[in-house]
Amino acid sequence: MSIFNTLSQWTVPMLFAVILIAGAVRKVKVYDAFVAGAEEGFTIAVKLIPYLVAMLVAIGIFRETGAMDMVMNAISPLTNFLGIPGEILPLAVMRPLSGSGALGVATELIQTHGPDSFVGRLASIMQGTTDTTFFVLTIYFGAVGVRQYRYSLFTGLLADVTSFLASVYFCRLFFG
Amino acid sequence: MNVIWLFFLLGGIGIAASHGDIQKVTDGALKGAEMAVEVALGLIGAMSLWLGIMRIAQEAGLIRVVARLARPFMERLFPSIPANHPALGHILMNLSANVLGLGSAATPFGMKAMQAMQELNRNRPEASAAMCTFLAMNTSCITIVPATIISVRVAANSGNPTEIVVPTILATTVGMSVAVTADWLLRTYFQRRRG
Numbered sequence: 001m002s003i004f005n006t007l008s009q010w011t012v013p014m015l016f017a018v019i020l021i022a023g024a025v026r027k028v029k030v031y032d033a034f035v036a037g038a039e040e041g042f043t044i045a046v047k048l049i050p051y052l053v054a055m056l057v058a059i060g061i062f063r064e065t066g067a068m069d070m071v072m073n074a075i076s077p078l079t080n081f082l083g084i085p086g087e088i089l090p091l092a093v094m095r096p097l098s099g100s101g102a103l104g105v106a107t108e109l110i111q112t113h114g115p116d117s118f119v120g121r122l123a124s125i126m127q128g129t130t131d132t133t134f135f136v137l138t139i140y141f142g143a144v145g146v147r148q149y150r151y152s153l154f155t156g157l158l159a160d161v162t163s164f165l166a167s168v169y170f171c172r173l174f175f176g
Numbered sequence: 177m178n179v180i181w182l183f184f185l186l187g188g189i190g191i192a193a194s195h196g197d198i199q200k201v202t203d204g205a206l207k208g209a210e211m212a213v214e215v216a217l218g219l220i221g222a223m224s225l226w227l228g229i230m231r232i233a234q235e236a237g238l239i240r241v242v243a244r245l246a247r248p249f250m251e252r253l254f255p256s257i258p259a260n261h262p263a264l265g266h267i268l269m270n271l272s273a274n275v276l277g278l279g280s281a282a283t284p285f286g287m288k289a290m291q292a293m294q295e296l297n298r299n300r301p302e303a304s305a306a307m308c309t310f311l312a313m314n315t316s317c318i319t320i321v322p323a324t325i326i327s328v329r330v331a332a333n334s335g336n337p338t339e340i341v342v343p344t345i346l347a348t349t350v351g352m353s354v355a356v357t358a359d360w361l362l363r364t365y366f367q368r369r370r371g
Contacts, residue, residue: 011276019229022236030232037231041224044287045216052212058181060208061188064200070191107328115334124329128322128344129351131315140311141303143287144294148302149177151362152311155355159316163351170343 044143051142055134059097068093084168087119091126096160099132122171129163131156219283226284230269239265253313253356256296256306263292267310274317286314305363312359316352318345 023030062068072089079089087109095102106123113119133156137149192201233239243250243265250257250264257263266289273282289310297304322344329337 011278012281015281016229019233019236019238022238023232026236028232028235033231033235034228036228037234038224038228041220041227041284044227044284045220045223048219049213049216052216053209054181056208056212056215057205058184058188058208060204060206060211061192061201062184062204064204064207065188065192065197066195066200067184067188067191103324103328106325110328110332115329115332115337120329120332120334121340124322124325124340125344125347127325128319128340129347131317133315136315137311139283140286140290140314141307144290145299146290146294146297146301146303146307147177150303150308151359151366152303152308153177153180155308155312155359155362156315158358159312159351159355162354163316163347166347166350167343170347174339174343 047145048139048142051138055138059134063097063101068097082165082168085119085122087113088122088126091123092130092164095126095130095164096133096157097135099135102127102132118171118175121175122167125167125171126164129167130160133157133160222280223284223287226281227288230284230288234262239269241265242268253309254306256304257293258296261292261296263289263296263306266292270310271313271317274314275320277319277321277323305367309356309359309363312355313352316348316355318348318352320345 020030023033072093075093076086076089079092080086091102091105091109094105106127109123110120113123115121115124133153137153137156141147141149188204189198189201192198230239239262240260243260243262246264246268247259250268251259254264254267266285270282270285270289273279273285290307293304293306293310296306320341322341325340326337329340
């Protein structure tokens with residue numbers, strides 16, 4: 001843990017230092033360059049708004065109205081058949097849709113079942129293996145104005161499902 | 177994407193109507209819209225910081241150096257991106273930030289990567305093969321230090337908060353392999369069909 005901690009504390013400052021030194025050596029006007037680059041931050045963020053509104057409104061309606069619960073009920077016979085604890089299902093469905101939502105569900109699972117219970121461990125592993133695929137695709141494609149995602153949503157969701165099943169498998173392997 | 181979007185919206189409206197609480201549609205929609213703006217504005221600070229730093233790196237020639245280092249394995253994954261193109265440097269920076277769990281840096285690096293790939297894509301509204309590969313890797317990427325969840329476990333008094341790191345890395349490796357393989361198969365299939 002302490003190695004991890006030190007590592008993550010040092011990465012950002014070291015990165016800053018390396019880039020600034022390289023800039024100084026190559027005689028870059030570092031301040032001018034920084035400001036010119038930072039200017040883009042605002043433009044990109046504002047450009048994302050319509051795409052994010054479209055996506056988060058759809059997810060918001062889907063979640064609030066209970067449609068998401070119905071999807072979960074529909075999947076639960078399958079996961080029961082595979083011997084996956086039902087408590088974990090809300091996290092699995094929430095994960096690709098909403099990062100903050102999934103973290104909320106995972107935190108609640110860890111607190112109610114205990115961090116060292118099977119469900120608690122599985123929730124922890126899943127949180128690290130799967131990603132908010134919808135969110136990532138929305139902002140990455142949104143930033144450059146791409147509206148046809150082609151097969152990338154399929155690959156992203158396939159990765160989530162695989163990672164979910166692999167999490168169950170490895171959790172059982174490591175913690176029985 | 178249009179089909180999925182319609183499914184989310186109409187599915188939600190239909191179910192709310194059948195449950196008799198149609199008000200929830202409006203609540204959900206407004207909540208989502210507000211959150212979208214919050215998320216977007218919340219990105220500005222970190223985004224500006226990292227894009228500023230990245231510009232220094234770019235002018236110092238560091239991105240090209242990174243792109244050159246990445247070439248051996250990037251060539252196979254991104255055959256459509258010319259060798260030594262800055263896009264490869266940005267992609268590698270984004271994936272490294274993801275691996276290290278630097279969420280605030282990963283997004284701006286990813287935006288730069290997407291911009292560079294969109295230039296190669298001649299600004300079409302349709303995703304290029306390189307973008308699909310990049311996102312397949314990005315969404316399934318390994319994180320060595322899942323810092324957020326470890327702190328949640330610490331807060332819940334876990335006996336061993338970091339015991340989940342190894343199974344997490346193993347499970348992600350499986351997920352990433354499947355994603356990259358699926359992407360490769362789909363890319364080859366669509367290229368053949370287009371001739």
